[in-house]
Structure formats: C-alpha cells, structure tokens
Amino acid sequence: MTYESPAYQSLTPIDQEAPHRVQRLRDLGLGESPDPEFDEFAQKLAHITRAPYAMVNFISEDRQYFAGLYTAPAGRAGNPDVAAGQPGRVMSRDHGYCPHVVVRRKALVLDDVCDYPRFAGNPVVDEIGIRSYLGAPLIDHTGMALGTICVVDTEPRPWGRQGLETIKSLAAELTERINRRSGR
Template sequence: MRYDPSRPAGRLLLTPEDKEAPARARRLGQLGLGDLVDPALDAYADQLAELTGAPYAMVNFVDEQRQFFAGLHLPEVAPAVVVKADGSTPVLGRELARDHGFCPHVVVRRKALVLEDVCDYPRFAGNPVVDEFGIRSYLGAPLIDSTGMVLGTVCVVDVEPRPWGRPGLETIKSSAAELVARLERREADGLPVL
C-alpha cells in the first residue's frame, strides 16, 4: 500500500505495485495491442457479456499508467450510477486509471479474481469504481501469453452483487485462455492481432 496525500482524506491506494508494467507495455506494442479499439475484441466482449449475463464486459490491457479497454461491452441502457455533487454522472469509457478497478490486482496476482459483492472486502470496497460507477461485483482472469507475460484481463462487472461461484470462475478462466490462443495464433500467422 502507499499513501497519496493528494487524494481526498489521504486515501490509501490499495493498487498493488506492478513491476512487470514496462515489459508488458513493450509486449503489447509488439502485438499491436493496448491503444487501439478493436471491433473483434468488442465482439468478444459482447459474447462474454452474453455468456455470463453481465451488463459490462471488457478485454483490458494494462500498461504503466492506465488500463485500456480494447474490447468493451456496455449495456444498451446503463444502470443507475452515482450522481456526483456537481450533478454529473461518470461515464465508463475506453480508459481507466491504474488505481481504479480490480484488473490491476488480477494482473499482479496472475490469477483470476471473483468478487461476488465487493463490499464484503474492505480492500476492494474502497476502490474508486465502487463510488464512481456503483460497481458491486467483479469476475476477471489474466491474459497470460506463452512467454509468461500477463497482457491484461478479461472481465465482467455488475452494479448488483452476483453469485458467480465456481461456474463463473471456470467460465472466465476458459475465456481468457481462449482469447490468448486466438491472439497468439494471429501473431504466429503474421496477421494483425485481431
């Protein structure tokens, strides 16, 4: 943990240190990933949302400074979100700071993470996405390529607690393995990644 005095009330940032971030950024650059929206990855996120019944699904590549959702599924009608003091509501876009969300934890841990209700876990309940977007449940798995590099994650989130259980864990892990295989097949064939 580290202390950031610029955050309101000296909020503790609980995002783990990511020593592989520079190497990951280089690998993502080699693959042509990490900064371009890809319609095929959007379609993959759509399939993942349908498979899990989650309103949000992402293919997320994490570099040194940010998370980039190269694949993103948003609900047609967004669930109610928290209204800020100035009357605005946050909008989920293609980028998110590294200290927001749960994917950076998955990347550093190198294993899947199931949070059926993030509020049950003090470490995760204080994450900015809980307050800003109303996120209440998360299911994510790392995208680990054959070099052993964690490229990012596939994940689904909901604004309601979800009993993901073992079936959810198995689904997200197999989805991550399938996507890595597709990415590497394209690389081996010398084609654009997707």
C-alpha cells in the same frame, strides 16, 4: 499514485512487469485502439455471464485500455438507484480490479466488492457504481500477463465456481487468439 485504505494497506499492487508488458503490447500492436474482434469478444462475454459490462483490458504502467468493451443498452445496466457513469475506453491503473488480476496472475471473483475492505474503497464503486467483479488474466505464450478479461455489475452477483470456470475458460480462448495473431 496508489490508494491507501484506512489501515494504510496499498489498494493497487506494485507491478514490476509493467515496463516489459508495455513493450510486449507495442510489439503485438495491442492496447492503443479499439479492436472490433475484442469488442465482439466482450459482447460474447457479457452475454454468457449476463453482465451489463464486459471488457478486454490491456494494462500499462499508468493506465488501463479497454480494447474490447461492451456496455448494456440504457435501462439494462443494473440498479437504477445508483447514479452510475459509463465506463470508457481508458481508466487509471488505480481504478478497478484488473491490476490485481495481472499482478497476481490469477482470476479474481468478487461477488460483492463491499464485502472486501481492500476493494470497497476503489473509485469505480462510487464513479460507476460497480458492486461485483469477475476477471481472469490473459497470459500469452511468452508467460507475460498482458491484461485481463472481466465482467462487472452494479449489483452483487453470486458468480460462484461456475463463474470462475467460465471466465478462466474464456480467458484461455482469447489468449489463444492473441497467440495466433503474434504468429505462434
């Protein structure tokens, strides 16, 4: 299922690599259960960026799985006027912005998702109250984009060049850990 904007512009990109990614994730034993190392990494990511939510996300053909997840304690998650839900470990592939990062194979910075018609209509805006996003792909030594690391906030955030460099650097750090797990 792909969401369409009023101008009929596809919001979720077609992912030709998904079947190969699913097999690679199976081979690595990733993307099917929570991982304490990835939870710790998500917490580190949230701390560095001062974001209320952070994820280590592996993407299959129809869903996203947050093997690493950090959510701020109650009362610190952002705008109290937003009746927001909490992100869980599993999310539809059509929700959020990480599928764009995986298909593009490039980091994505959205200071305010509402400034971008393509992204403003995403279900996470209404369901979780997401207003800003910062994410980067996890590309392993085989060249496969396995997933992403990302942080989100319920308020607009000026991530800037420093945010971009930070998320790319942390993605490279986690990718190296994943490569070591796979014996390379």
